[in-house]
Amino acid sequence: MRSNAKDRALRERAAQVIPGGMYGHQSTILMPEGFPQFFTQAEGTRISDADGNTYIDFMCAFGPNLLGYQHPEIMTAIQRQQTQIDTSTGPSPLIVDLAEAMVDMISHADWAMFCKNGSDATTMALMISRAHRDKRKVLVATNAYHGSLPWSTPRPGGVLAEDRAHLIYFDYNDPQALTDAVKQAGNDLAGIFATPFRHDTFTDQTLPDAEYAHTARRLADEHDALLVVDDVRAGFRMARDCSWETIGVRPDLSAWGKVLGNGQPISALLGNNRAREAASRIFVTGSYWFSAVPMAAALETVRIIRETDYLDHIQKIGALFRNGLVEQAKGFGFDLRHTGPETLPMVLFDDDPDFRLGYAFCAAALKRGVYLSPYHNMFINAAMTEADIAETLEATGAAFEEIKQNRDSIQPSQLLMAMAEQKRPTTMRQ
């Protein structure tokens, strides 16, 4: 019998000294009951919780785990660098090596700036877009996640109307909506933000329509505004380049994070020469932005990305997971929607408007050693093997069986019900 006594004891302590018991995207508040909050070990593709239960981890730290936790070559690079210099009074030469490596690898990029959070990179893109021609309006797709600063966080607490005064929202993948938003910006268009594909939570993922992406590029050019691709979540899981290279559109700026150091804290903004002058006029910095160890990890990660077949591998593994899961669901009488790139799967059930089936399914898989998300896209990592997918499908097969048996008694999440009653958080933005 799976125990969670230690996790519960930790939650009780956490409730005393952390507001709400936990915060941010790694709070389990939105997860099905029984999901562990605390983990003590991560290796390869597996994580172990505080009670010693081990899972095949399809969240991959919400992205950063691209090549496997504690990847040996990256750990060697980290430990070697730690004996030299990390956070100090200036950057190490690695910042130049890494900027060159990124410029070499990412087609649209002529320069790089490194930072810590994905939000740092997207906020730099916002500032550079505005500095570029001293314009104010920035277009972002409704519900797209670009970070959790006042201009971008999906919840209203602590946010003022002024924080978003010059943002204009439009529907993803709709060239007409984009064109209308550009008209609304008038002579004041600074930039257009795009996620590489639509990866909002609780929704099917949608790949970008080529006409939409090309329209974004054309409108930005016509108005001397900057086009920004936010590749923080999807980076290096669609291409060894900016994700929009897959549809032939080059942005002026791209934001990167998560996978860049395979879990080491580093993010980046890349840009072309058109955006360089504005980039040199903003003042942005952070205490640890110049630290050398995450850059050593990123250089090694980028080398592995360049030199190995990791991408083909995660695409193959992702397809195995997708096809296996969808077929398995059919066998048990469920219709599953598996959307987005196979390396960033979102799995939702048909006829499940309150997500109760998805939640029950993930809870049942968790009990059998597979960590899935019922509302957020998941991530495939390159340490996953065909044997891992076979083991996963054995667990999910049993999970489908369980929810088929219990189907009539499954209750929806009380929290989700309460949230559905409230206004959608994004209404505050408009």
Add this chain to the structure above:
Amino acid sequence: MRSNAKDRALRERAAQVIPGGMYGHQSTILMPEGFPQFFTQAEGTRISDADGNTYIDFMCAFGPNLLGYQHPEIMTAIQRQQTQIDTSTGPSPLIVDLAEAMVDMISHADWAMFCKNGSDATTMALMISRAHRDKRKVLVATNAYHGSLPWSTPRPGGVLAEDRAHLIYFDYNDPQALTDAVKQAGNDLAGIFATPFRHDTFTDQTLPDAEYAHTARRLADEHDALLVVDDVRAGFRMARDCSWETIGVRPDLSAWGKVLGNGQPISALLGNNRAREAASRIFVTGSYWFSAVPMAAALETVRIIRETDYLDHIQKIGALFRNGLVEQAKGFGFDLRHTGPETLPMVLFDDDPDFRLGYAFCAAALKRGVYLSPYHNMFINAAMTEADIAETLEATGAAFEEIKQNRDSIQPSQLLMAMAEQKRPTTMRQ
């Protein structure tokens, strides 16, 4: 003869792939000519540049180096944690241990939230202040540095008027100015920000006036607003507690960073129970905010802070440096102003309105193996010994001698002159 050929070659490469050649607070653009941009080794209290020149480092990574670079016990904690879990799908139990340790140590704190940048912590304080009673106005001292996001960055590039629409500026240490600013906020006061002392660049540092600090506390209470101490720069160099404990004033929120993991990337916002409910209502997060290795480093740093005499030691070392330097200057006919706490020294020359003496002095000390700043407060670390200070004073003695000899031919920095011509950056805020 000291070489800088490798540094120059790196700068040329950097100019190609990094906007402006470097960015942020670790760019040497404001430093005297000849200061190295790139470093390859940091150990104890010394850093070595790309050309192999070694310096006693009085910048301490702009703060993070509190106990010595590569502190053995902290490195052991880091390396042990790296074999377990770092960035993963959830936090490790260390987040609870660390929150408890901070709450135990910091008198005003009932809870903690961890993040990466100092800016993350100050921005969370801004958001929580506004969420607390749904008010908007936040008071900050003119020229005080609270980070480099659009609401706080000291330069205008990419910043809109709306980013600061509800900030009200007042003069540090002036109770009347503070009272007037509160009046200006009317019924809409959300919070009052304070740095523990005035540590603006290019200016004498000023310790907080007790009346001013108590006025801030009283006004916040009267208006049910939150008082925030931004301890990111000064934390743990004035007290084993929030820095304003030294004058008997407890804030509702305090922002921490830099020293917290002795260089590992971690910052924190601490708060009291009054602020807890608002803190649980904002949505803030980051890809690496829950990573375990920086928390292991922070736990070990906090243990050393609690159990050793590091504070007495850095105060003693700082006083040796201050007294030695001031006396030495007198001997060479210079009047030096050494302001602020001895552990965070700012050193400026009298009769040096364009800073040419300070710049020439720091350049002369650098040639002799001592890295000082002519415009930013410096930092003392606990690895510094009396022998280090003796070695420092030998170098600074020779530096005073050199600038005394050359006094009439010393030219001011061209860049500083150009900047002085421009508007002060803070005028944009008002």
